[in-house]
């Protein structure tokens with residue numbers, strides 16, 4: 174089965190690949206201005222952020238280093254458990270670093286709220302967040318996010334790194350799963 178065949182499992186496409194790339198280019202220009210003359214450490218949150226990280230990093234005309242943190246709160250379901258677990262910690266020391274956390278989505282905000290608190294004690298010079306998607310209606314905690322791609326409705330979405338039970342991360346677009354997939 175080719176990846177494009179599974180696009181048929183979507184009931185709605187919310188954001189297309191072209192829209193994502195145009196938005197990441199816009200965000201990259203802002204980051205280049207905001208971080209001019211600084212070295213940035215991009216911290217991708219595994220696994221959802223893999224696509225955003227790959228595309229945003231290549232768009233940036235800046236010196237960046239990349240690191241990854243793996244945390245999980247969703248397991249195989251569609252609701253955050255609220256309990257965040259570290260599955261892989263950073264390799265880097267954050268002391269005096271300009272850290273830009275790269276995320277696919279801010280849903281309840283619980284993951285980022287936990288991460289920001291965790292990073293706060295590590296001595297970074299600055300910590301900002303870039304998230305491709307945000308669901309304003311789902312917020313359980315407010316997250317200060319400097320770079321947001323798209324505000325989307327409160328529906329479970331997949332594609333471009335986002336999974337349902339570990340599948341659909343390889344879709345190029347972001348969309349809502351069709352009901353027949355759940356049954």
Ligand SMILES: O=P(O)(O)OC[C@H]1O[C@H](OP(=O)(O)OP(=O)(O)O)[C@H](O)[C@@H]1O
Pocket residue numbers: 218219220221222244245246247248253276277278279280281282283284285335336
């Ligand atoms: O704002 P929240 O409600 O906390 O949800 C957002 C988080 O949930 C997803 O990760 P998940 O825990 O599913 O792991 P994954 O990235 O490996 O899919 C997503 O990638 C974010 O990290």
Ligand code: HPA
Pocket residue numbers: 247278280328329330331335336337
């Ligand atoms: O809507 C979503 N889809 C996939 N993974 C997620 N993790 C948080 N929200 C979502």
Ligand SMILES: [Mg+2]
Pocket residue numbers: 221247335336
């Ligand atoms: Mg997930």
